[in-house]
Amino acid sequence: MLTEEENLMLHDIAQEQEIKLGKVNISSLSRQTGKDRKTIRKYLSFPRSHPGIFKKSKASKLDSFKDYLQSRIESYPELSSVRLFEELIEKGYTGGYTILKDYLRTIRPKRQNLPEIRYETKPGVQAQVDWADCYYDLPNGERKKVNCFSMVLGYSRMRYLEFTRSTDLFTFLLCHQHAFEYFGGVTQEILYDNLKTVVLKRNPISTNSEFQPVFADFRNHYGFTAYLCRPYRAKTKGKIERTIGFIKSNFLYGRAFSSIEDLNTQAKRWMEKVNNQEHGTTFEIPLVRFQDENLTQIQSIPPYIVKRREERQVSKDCFISIFGNRYSVPWKYARQNVTVEIFGERVIVESDGIQICEHRLIEGRHQVSRQKEHFEGLLKAARDESY
Numbered sequence: 001m002l003t004e005e006e007n008l009m010l011h012d013i014a015q016e017q018e019i020k021l022g023k024v025n026i027s028s029l030s031r032q033t034g035k036d037r038k039t040i041r042k043y044l045s046f047p048r049s050h051p052g053i054f055k056k057s058k059a060s061k062l063d064s065f066k067d068y069l070q071s072r073i074e075s076y077p078e079l080s081s082v083r084l085f086e087e088l089i090e091k092g093y094t095g096g097y098t099i100l101k102d103y104l105r106t107i108r109p110k111r112q113n114l115p116e117i118r119y120e121t122k123p124g125v126q127a128q129v130d131w132a133d134c135y136y137d138l139p140n141g142e143r144k145k146v147n148c149f150s151m152v153l154g155y156s157r158m159r160y161l162e163f164t165r166s167t168d169l170f171t172f173l174l175c176h177q178h179a180f181e182y183f184g185g186v187t188q189e190i191l192y193d194n195l196k197t198v199v200l201k202r203n204p205i206s207t208n209s210e211f212q213p214v215f216a217d218f219r220n221h222y223g224f225t226a227y228l229c230r231p232y233r234a235k236t237k238g239k240i241e242r243t244i245g246f247i248k249s250n251f252l253y254g255r256a257f258s259s260i261e262d263l264n265t266q267a268k269r270w271m272e273k274v275n276n277q278e279h280g281t282t283f284e285i286p287l288v289r290f291q292d293e294n295l296t297q298i299q300s301i302p303p304y305i306v307k308r309r310e311e312r313q314v315s316k317d318c319f320i321s322i323f324g325n326r327y328s329v330p331w332k333y334a335r336q337n338v339t340v341e342i343f344g345e346r347v348i349v350e351s352d353g354i355q356i357c358e359h360r361l362i363e364g365r366h367q368v369s370r371q372k373e374h375f376e377g378l379l380k381a382a383r384d385e386s387y
Contacts, residue, residue: 002035007043009033014044061095062103069100070107077109121154124294127187128152128240129176131167131195134248136263139256146260149175151190152243156289157279158183159243159271161251163263165323169197170308170342173218177306180222182271185295189225191237199228221304223296250274261364307343314338318374322347324365330356331378 002010010033014024024044030037062069065088072079072087081101085093088100132148149172150161160179164171172195180186192198201210206228211219219226229237251270257263275286282289312320314333319326322340329338329349339350347359359369 002039002043006033006035010035010040010043060099061093062099065091065093066103069104073104073107073109123155123289123292124187124296126154126189126191128154128191128237128243130193130237130240130244132244132247134163134252136163136252137256139258144260146263148244148247149179150240150243150247151176151179152239153183153187153286153290153293154239156293157239157282157286158275158290158293159286161247161267161271163260163267165260167197168308169212169214170306172197173215173304173306176218177304180298183290183293183295183298185293185297186222186224186301187293187295189227191227191229191240193237194228198226202228218304218306222301246274259364305343307341310340310342312338312340312349318378319368320349323362325362326368327359327362328357328368328370328374330374331381 010029013029013032017024017028026037026040029035029040033040068088068091069084072084081097081104084104085097085100088095129149129151132150134146134148135143136146137143147164147167148161149164150159152159160182162175162178164175194202197212198215199209199211203209207225209228211226215226251267255266257266275290278285310322312322314320314329314336316334318329318331318334320329320338320340321327322342327347327349333351333356336351338356341348341350342361345361347361348355349357349359357371357374359371362369
């Protein structure tokens with residue numbers, strides 16, 4: 001049987017159908033209401049209000065507690081269903097949790113979803129930067145994890161991306177330089193998340209925060225102001241968040257890449273394409289708007305030398321490992337600790353502050369840079385020792 005409320009609703013839907021279609025579709029009513037077609041025909045055969053055909057609603061174990069619940073919700077609208085259930089149990093309630101939760105849903109004040117304000121920046125003012133964890137597919141179906149550095153210019157929506165194996169400070173600053181070179185310049189300010197490579201201690205006024213010293217030196221060298229977005233407020237940097245989502249869905253998804261080098265090669269081609277297509281928010285082509293950006297030209301700023309210093313132990317066969325590649329060291333330093341300095345395409349190896357060798361940085365992984373002179377005299381020394 002139907003309640004009186006269900007019957008009224010059924011007649012209303014049937015009346016709407018008759019107005020629109022000129023007839024009542026019993027099958028459609030059955031799907032909308034979840035009632036059997038025979039039941040629907042029965043109730044539609046009666047007038048809209050007909051006494052004696054409705055089932056009486058049963059008394060609920062919750063009824064005697066409804067005034068209390070309404071009072072609590074009026075005073076504390078955010079009280080959880082679990083908390084109120086515990087309170088009712090203490091008052092002698094023996095009913096279930098689900099019926100309570102369903103009732104609370106009807107008496108809680110409706111939350112107002114406030115409209116969002118979209119902030120548009122003027123030309124040349126702001127860029128946004130972030131890292132993202134990504135996965136790419138190899139031709140054999142295997143999945144590889146990789147880091148994605150991305151920068152987007154706030155006005156033109158020009159995008160830059162680069163995939164890396166690390167998110168350390170050295171890599172972070174190099175990616176900035178590559179982005180600056182791609183855009184040909186630097187914006188007045190850059191907005192960041194609260195990354196450890198950017199900030200050590202955040203201040204409520206983000207520009208007064210304690211920034212990572214090397215990053216701060218890099219920032220001052222290029223003359224931009226670093227701003228930090230509000231914690232747990234992803235919408236503060238919505239442009240970069242949407243850019244990362246677009247990278248994952250439009251570039252990575254459904255493609256296969258043979259290596260991280262192939263990934264970056266294809267990423268460059270993809271950037272050229274999407275930066276020359278109409279943007280979904282501005283309805284303009286980023287490359288066209290980019291002509292008005294008026295960035296601080298990179299040519300006017302001396303290059304910043306991004307250096308990375310690390311300690312390594314030379315192996316017994318006279319090699320050190322850097323980024324998955326092996327570099328030879330003079331044999332006299334086998335099994336000793338050395339300092340490695342990496343900047344640009346140079347790898348410099350020092351011992352006790354004295355440079356002992358230099359290599360060109362190798363791209364890729366599992367490769368070897370071997371200098372023949374590093375092993376000169378090794379065979380003779382080994383023979384002398386054996387005697």
